[in-house]
């Protein structure tokens with residue numbers, strides 16, 4: 008906030024209740040949280056602690072039951088459906104645990120898709136999609152369809168798809184949850200480099216190993232933030248890269 | 254997201270499931286092909302009936318007696334034939350027929366109609382007697398002539414029956430009741446094969462007639478062979494075959510096509526006067542005007558065509574429901590994909606457009622294929638009718654098939670577009 012810009016993420020007393028009456032589940036019980044530009048945050052917690060619920064709200068996929076959510080200074084709750092689609096397209100990038108690539112579409116087409124919805128011209132789209140795929144080390148696999156790629160490769164395509172629009176905020180919900188350790192290292196390596204280049208990242212995980220890549224670790228328990236620890240400065244390198252550098 | 258992009262996504266969606274897409278298209282294909290083809294068959298039927306009416310002679314009125322109590326049973330000629338027994342007992346005197354006031358058509362009626370003072374719009378008048386199914390023989394070959402017509406030379410022009418070889422007969426032949434005959438194509442073939450019939454003598458019911466001419470081939474008129482005729486001078490036929498009874502019909506040719514209605518009015522007046530029909534009394538004759546006949550037939554065939562089209566339209570509707578069905582399956586199957594697309598920023602319109610485009614493409618491609626099949630199918634004769642494609646039916650069928658895609662696709666497409674991203678993503 009030193010540059011005077013609003014924080015990328017500003018959650019104020021966010022609550023989320025699933026269902027109603029007897030069977031109501033209070034997944035989030037008042038989460039307040041700000042994330043500054045360039046930060047690399049890991050959100051940890053046991054299964055069922057509300058991590059995915061939080062991620063879905065932050066990603067504009069779901070709406071909170073209460074509280075305010077400002078993304079890059081704008082109140083997302085006040086936007087209409089079309090504007091929310093634009094926010095998802097321009098400001099947010101998602102990486103899911105289960106990759107969520109569109110079947111029967113080549114890696115290149117998958118990565119081009121957000122640009123297509125954003126109205127980018129075909130030539131420019133292709134160039135940017137190829138650059139994003141190159142960044143995740145898949146330049147040689149652009150023509151492959153998801154079912155012709157390994158899990159790790161699919162997840163890297165998904166990261167490229169999330170990156171290609173140069174979003175304000177990159178979100179990942181258990182990105183390594185379905186990967187072996189080698190693939191996990193590849194993906195986390197990419198996140199480290201993105202963090203080093205100043206991109207704002209929020210990663211959800213329940214693995215300490217994954218969380219140790221972040222500059223800041225937040226712990227959730229039963230819908231509350233119970234711990235918020237900074238391990239590296241916002242403007243600095245992610246801890247793993249800092250180790251290498253020192 | 255431009256239109257080309259939306260179409261590309263739609264095409265990809267369709268090719269992902271080729272068999273299913275093809276089967277859905279088949280429904281529309283059959284519907285569209287049926288609409289176009291059945292309308293074409295209706296049109297073809299109408300066209301062929303109109304042609305037959307035209308062939309009667311477009312400017313000619315046919316006057317027939319209505320004394321025989323209606324019904325087409327014996328046909329015009331049959332009526333005359335049956336009444337031979339009444340012989341000379343008719344005329345201007347009271348008739349002993351079933352209806353006390355009814356009078357037959359006579360040569361005198363024809364003569365009165367030919368008077369330019371009474372009927373200025375009339376060009377010619379041909380009294381006609383017809384003898385049906387007359388056995389004709391020539392050197393061992395025999396043929397039953399469906400219609401043997403006794404008339405005046407003006408009949409050839411009035412009834413639109415030109416001669417291809419030989420000549421007509423002339424007024425002279427009529428006056429002297431010469432036994433000459435002009436035969437139709439079918440008769441000529443059956444009796445003479447490839448040999449020329451001109452100048453040969455044939456026996457009709459035992460009476461020798463000399464062939465002087467052969468009529469131009471008229472072609473099959475569907476129900477009746479228009480070439481199975483023979484035409485001879487009126488008195489010759491009356492003498493030898495029908496007797497000097499009443500006329501089967503009187504053929505009145507108007508001067509021009511525009512004068513047909515005037516000629517009808519004049520003929521009505523003349524005949525009413527001669528037959529003593531006044532005020533509300535119903536006429537004892539009938540005037541057949543080809544123009545009004547054509548209108549009646551058009552109305553009838555129009556109804557027939559609409560009926561065919563309606564049946565076909567139902568199959569098109571069924572095809573449309575097939576599209577809704579398959580699109581609903583597609584949307585359900587691809588709910589997750591819809592969630593992913595929404596998560597990466599697809600606006601509602603893009604999702605709606607994609608599924609609408611898929612549905613429309615299904616129906617449009619099916620419609621185009623159906624049109625192609627209909628056009629090819631229309632080249633063949635169907636149930637004796639040569640279909641005539643109506644361009645409007647193609648435009649309509651294609652338009653309707655696109656509309657069907659949009660209409661029947663809009664429900665599933667809307668359902669897809671309305672899905673909340675998180676709900677779509679959670680869908681298993």
Ligand SMILES: Nc1ncnc2c1ncn2[C@@H]1O[C@H](COP(=O)(O)OP(=O)(O)O)[C@@H](O)[C@H]1O
Nearest residue numbers: 025026032034053054055056057058059060061
């Ligand atoms: N769609 C839903 N309907 C009802 N309850 C839900 C739904 N999604 C999550 N929950 C509940 O909310 C709580 C938090 O879930 P979640 O955010 O998925 O946890 P985490 O991702 O940390 O494992 C859990 O108790 C879960 O059962």
Ligand SMILES: [Mg+2]
Nearest residue numbers: 058059060181
């Ligand atoms: Mg979770």
